[in-house]
Amino acid sequence: MTAARPAGAGEGGSRGRPGRVSNGVGRGRGACERRADGAGPFFGRARGLRSLDRKEVVVRVLVPLDRSELSEQVLAPLQACLRAKGEDAEVLLLTVVEPAGTAAEADPALDEAEAYLQGAARRLEGCAATRSLVRRGDPAEEILSCAAEEDVDLVAMSTHGRTGVSRWLRGSVAERVLRTLEGVPLLLVNPSSLEGFDAARCFRSVLVPLDGSAEANRILPRVQELGASFGAEVTLLRVQPFAPAAVPSPILAPSLWDPRKVEKSLEPQAERLREAGLTVRVEARIGDPAAEIVDAAVEHDLVAMTTHGRSGPSRWWFGSVAEQVVRHCDCPLFVLRSR
Template structure:
């Protein structure tokens, strides 16, 4: 397994190394941890030296703590953070991108943020945490995870990363299906079976209501929320107003968000 973690020197960003390490430790084979630090375009030599020292310090600490044989590599870039993260992701092909969002208000926590821009184009699952979920950022103990599923083939995309999280953290899962109509949709038996075959303890929950609102209501009893979005590459407006955006803007839990590859 290969995991990319963008770092900006903040405590929250470095806190994302904890779940990244757990995912690597649960992998069947030795993996790679890719650290990315982005400076302003054309940084002075002293600034670049400082960036290299920072990344070497983080790498040294990780290696002293032990990574179950995983290799740590770092990339020091200059330019637009989202663009450079996406370039490294395309070149290196990680299985996950694990990163923090830094928005202060719910409105600004997502829209226009580096994390949102990465999410719009990345082909990997993203594990995201924001400052409002700082309690989880410190512990990363995902004992109970909520998996949102709307019954579409796109929603099945979230099952594999959700299984990886559940196996790494020994998590119990709730599989949530929210439907707005009076007629209850087909159940979640296929998804439930897939999760249980992977050894995940899961309970299905089907409720009538608007999807984003029901996900947010259920999130309060969980440590992590997993969902897929229907957005495709090249459609600039797919994200705004979507269930995923509304959940990420309002949710104070870390999230796993997956979008279809182009």
């Protein structure tokens, strides 16, 4: 029942777990044709090129879908990323079905899942080669397993939606993936943020929260290439953590920080990006880091940040902050978890 796959591709279903894989559609570049200016790899890693029907595939993207319209909303910004990337890509469309008790119960579920993914693949025709993967098990675990086995360069998925019922409870799945996926960028899109989405003008303004740690700065090379690819203006944001309960009187709060000093601390990073040809501004705020990031994101098209857990030297406990931003931010997020 498993369809033949392109030469040079990895395994189909999860090892030890029944699943299916089928060839996708959409081999040409078409609407996502290569850029003449050679846009850089804001996602992707240096490695040997793969062969797919005698075409060089230099980026591989995993897109988990839960067979809902909300989960498919990530496809529009993904197309914009592939267009800006300007390189041949393979998109792996993954859906996860619940384990079945018998083969008779399994076949209809797998057939339905495969048919759904083939329909989703048609939306990427002319933009990227596609491959459909159906797995059984826990959605977050299967996403992480597939990302590792297929050696992907980017995972792109929808987060929670404000309406509708997800089979996967997307917010929970996205957060679990965020906590565990290391070294691979994660593009998270809240479906509610895509009303009036214009692929030709997306990601023109990028917010980059930094906390003064080396781990947070690791997003900057990706931001440099992302900014160049989209012609984006970049805003570096640093939030001075502030707990109102710790101050005897709100009147004293302004005396506890100097915004000019905070902004100055961002200038070395800003100058490096300016030397690369980007337009960069710096911004300082005081308050709860997650709340301030979410508030600042209203003025931007994308938030790009790292997450590195609570055990590192981050002043913000970035793992916790990133999860809060995922829960509450309407703006798409480009997140990289440090190893």
